[in-house]
Amino acid sequence: MNGTKKEIKMGREAILQSIKKNKPEALPMPIIDESAFYEDIDLLNAFKSNIALVGGTIKEIDVAQIDNELKTIYPKANHIVSATSKSTLGTIPFSKETDPHLFKDIDLAIVEGEIGVSENGAVWVSNTNSLVRALPFITNDLVIILNKSKICIHMLHAYDLIKDRDRDFGVFISGPSKTADIEQCLVVGAHGAMSLTVLLI
Amino acid sequence: MNHAKKAEIFNKDEAKVNWHDKALWYVREKRDNSAHKVQGWEYLRELGSAIKANVLSNLDEYLIQFETNAQKNGIKVHWASNAEEHNNIINSILEKHNAKKVVKSKSMLTEECHLNPFLEKKGIEVIDTDLGERIVQLAKEPPSHIVLPAIHKKKEEVDVLFQEHLGTKPSQGNPEYLVSEARKHLRNKFLNADVAITGVNFAPADTGGVVVCTNEGNADMGVHLAKVHIACMGIEKIIPKEKHLGVFLRLLARSATGQPITTYSSHFNKPDEGKEMHIVIVDNGRTEQLGREDFRASLHCIRCGACMNTCPIYRRSGGHSYDYAIPGPIGSILSPGKDLKKHSSLPFASTLCGSCSNVCPVKINIHEQLYKWRQVIVKEQKQPIVKKSVLKIAGVVLSKPKLYGFAGKSARFVLKHAPRFMIYNKLNAWGKARDLPEVKNENFDEWYKKRNKNG
Incomplete structure (x- = not known):
């Protein structure tokens, strides 16, 4: 182990020395003028059309109607994990200590999203929302509940909104998992969720 | 064998070359449509370029800041001067955990370091989990494109490969069927993996975390199920602030495939409870390139592949003709810095039309650098009589x-x-x-x- 440690240290010093020797004169960090990206658009409509563009489904709905709506969309879902108090459909009790391998056969996961981005239909989901990090990925179908007042215009604004979070794990999710690796044919449902429904409340 | 000779081999199948050419041009067109929809796109590219230039001029400080912040969050940071050190570090982590099964999401760096054959020789199973990468892995070939690794394969070829390796039924190359079979096959690998290796798209110095972008969700499936996550990054993946992701994530997917953003942009800042997270920071010739004033800007690259999709030579010669982990125009300016003799034909695999520089999201002057490498090569290499x-x-x-x-x-x-x-x-x-x-x-x-x- 000692040998390895020494080698690692050498790598670090050697790299830093080499950068010092080879780097150019200091160049300034640019100041971002966000007004250059301003557009007078309807955030909600743009968000909706971008969710559709990336292969997701979106619906505006009353909180009280969530369970009924989900029963209609996913009539065959039996193994359901709900990480939100806004739905009572969960059939599998779990906590943040649950081994994610136990989720391998779940049909549906329901989580809350924190913010939506209108330019690309992405929704920020952190492990505060999903409790188990693997949940939004390992589930067959994914539902994200999002408050429509939490939609922002673009990614720069999105990073302002999440800057004070407790940083452990978080992900922008834009649509269901997909691939075009076979002859450029788009196939929805690669390794992550096969479908994504965003419920706007 | 030089680029022209390898391109000749690729050009033997004219129908396939025509398909390859059109398929990539279609991706280029999708990039255009997507970029033109963004208010301030050109300014965004300028910002991307200027941020990267700032990074390179202060890279040592940013790396130290990144390391400090990562360690504060319980991430173990390693440094590797070259491919050999990189591979040894990963092997020592695997040994410590007695790991035999590894799942890996896309990482051009591990391709560059030839990690897979190194680990396989030690009896470790390494599964590439990006579908395109899995296809070329089964075919025992390297990727031919950094974003679309199996773009050179027709669906019928994938069908035959899957029949042989995954036991699928003949489907005449039905993409839906083949993807669903790959999903089952790889799900099993995810569930049984000991360690997940990923690449890194961006590493903000001010948070010490890493961001990984995929469409398939394979990086996350690997990382969240395995007990150890190893993320491998070249030193140039550093960006000063997390907020700058707001610039780069707007540029990356639009330039790569025309999507407004990848399906998943995952931010790994802390290991999950009871698990381990490692980051391996790799030089492998990058600091040397940093010292070459004319070629320094090649380190701005965010690996979107736009220069390949637009290049008339790449589209008609195929990624394998470049014989380097990163093919296409960007590979042709990176590779001579690694081994001038071996890659001396690559800067000539260009018409110098400049289309690569025009689409580059971080404004690398690729065609000018190609021309400059030619001058270096003509001086230093023996030219045919x-x-x-x-x-x-x-x-x-x-x-x-x-x-x-x-x-x-x-x-x-x-x-x-x-x-x-x-x-x-x-x-x-x-x-x-x-x-x-x-x-x-x-x-x-x-x-x-x-x-x-x-x-």
Whole structure:
């Protein structure tokens, strides 16, 4: 182990020395003028059309109607994990200590999203929302509940909104998992969720 | 074998080359449509370029800041000067955990370091989990594109590969069926993996975390199920602030595939409870490239592949003809810095049309660097005697207007009246597989003067 440690240290010093020797004169960090990206658009409509563009489904709905709506969309879902108090459909009790391998056969996961981005239909989901990090990925179908007042215009604004979070794990999710690796044919449902429904409340 | 020779092999199947050419151009068009929808796109590119330039000018400080912040969050940071150190570090982590099964999401760096064969020799199973990468892994080939690793394969070829390795039924290359079978096959690998290795798209110094972008969700499936996550990054993946992701994530997917963003942009800042997270920071020739003023900006690259999709040479020669982990225009300016002799034909695999520089989201002057590498190579590498003498004669002719006029006249006369075999032979690469344009009686100069008189 000692040998390895020494080698690692050498790598670090050697790299830093080499950068010092080879780097150019200091160049300034640019100041971002966000007004250059301003557009007078309807955030909600743009968000909706971008969710559709990336292969997701979106619906505006009353909180009280969530369970009924989900029963209609996913009539065959039996193994359901709900990480939100806004739905009572969960059939599998779990906590943040649950081994994610136990989720391998779940049909549906329901989580809350924190913010939506209108330019690309992405929704920020952190492990505060999903409790188990693997949940939004390992589930067959994914539902994200999002408050429509939490939609922002673009990614720069999105990073302002999440800057004070407790940083452990978080992900922008834009649509269901997909691939075009076979002859450029788009196939929805690669390794992550096969479908994504965003419920706007 | 040089680029032209390998390209010749790829060009044997004309129908496939035509398909490859069109498929990539279609991706380029999707990039255009997507970029044109963004208010302030050109300014966004300028910002991307300026942020990367700032990173390179202060890279040592940013790396130290990144390391400190990562360690604060319980991430173990390792440094590797070269490929060998990188591979050894990963092996020592695997040994410590007695890991035998590894799932890996896309990482061009691990390709560059030849990690897979290194680990396989030690009896470790390494599964590439990006579908395109899995396809080429099963075919025992390297990726031919950094974003679309199996773009050179037809669906019928994938069908046969899957029948052989995954036991699928013949489907005449039905993409839906093949993807669903791959999903089952890889799900099993995710569920049983000991360690997940990922690449890194961006590493903000102010948070010490890493961001990984995928469409398939394979990086997350691997990381969240395995007990150890190893993220491998080149030193140039650093960005100063997390907020700058707001610039780069807007540029990356639009430039790569025309999507407004990848399906998943995952931010790994802390290991999950009871698990371990490692980051391996790799040099492997990058600091040397940093010292080359003319070629420094090649380190801005965010690996979107836009320069490949637009390149008329790449589209018609295929990624394998470059024989380097990163093919295409960007690979042709990165590789000579690694091994000038081995990759000396790559800067010549270009028409210098400049399309690569025009689409680059971080404004790397790729075509200018290609031209500069040519100058370096001509000085340092032995050139073929034919090329040398032809260029010498051309130099003399071009410097003497009268001689130039005479040479042009004679050439036009010969091209018009000489028998076919004298013009279309091995010495004339321009006459290969096509006819030269019709020869006129006068040159441009004469035509222009006459035109002025008449007009």
